[in-house]
Amino acid sequence: EVQLVESGGGLVQPGGSLRLSCAASGFTFSSYEMNWVRQAPGKGPEWVSYISSTGATIYYADSVKGRFTVSRDNAKNSLHLQVNSLRAEDTAVYYCARLYGPGSSGYMDVWGQGTTVTVSS
C-alpha cells in the first residue's frame, strides 16, 4: 500500500524550531518529487516547499523562505522539513504529498495524514 506518514509536530513557542518528518512506503520514493503543504485552522491548503527526486532542486513559498529547510534521504525513504523561527501564523497541519506528472508541474496524488504544529506562548 502506498503510504506517507508524518511525524514531529507539536507545541512550540514563537521563535522555536521543529523537525518534521515524512516516512514513505509502498512505492519507489527516490523516483518521486515531493511537496510539503500546510493548512491553518479553518483555511485552505497552502503549498510550502518542493524537492526534486534527487534533492538537487528545491523551492519554497515566500512565506517560509529563509526559515524552513526541506531535505530528503532516499536511502531511508524519508522526507524532512526543518522549521525555524516559528511564528503564530505557522500554526497548521503540515502534510507531505507525492507529486505525479511532468517535471516540477505535477499534481499531488498521495498525501499523508498530517502532523500538527502549534506555535503559542
Next chain:
Amino acid sequence: DIQMTQSPSTLSASVGDRVTITCRASQSISSWLAWYQQKPGKAPNLLIYKASGLQSGVPSRFSGSGSGTEFTLTINSLQPDDFATYYCQQYNIYWTFGQGTKVEIK
C-alpha cells in the same frame, strides 16, 4: 503569483442533485488544474487532474472541464459521502489552492 478563486464558497444541495463548482485562475494555466475533496480531520483527496482526468478509484459521477482560466467540477447525482469541502489547485507555476467550496446538506 497565480491566484485561484472558487465560487460559491458554500453550496447547499440534496442527495441526487447535480452540483457545479467554478474555479477561476488569475492567468492562464492551460489545463494544469486539479480538484481535491477534503473531509474534516482528513487530508485532501485527489479527484481530478489535468482539468478533466479522473483519478483512479474516483466515482464517475465526478467530472471536470475547462482550460485557460475557467474550470468547473461537476458532481452528478450527489451522494451522502460527497458532502465535503472541495478545492481547486493550479500546478502550472508552483502550486496554489482555491479557498474552497463547502457542499452541505440542504
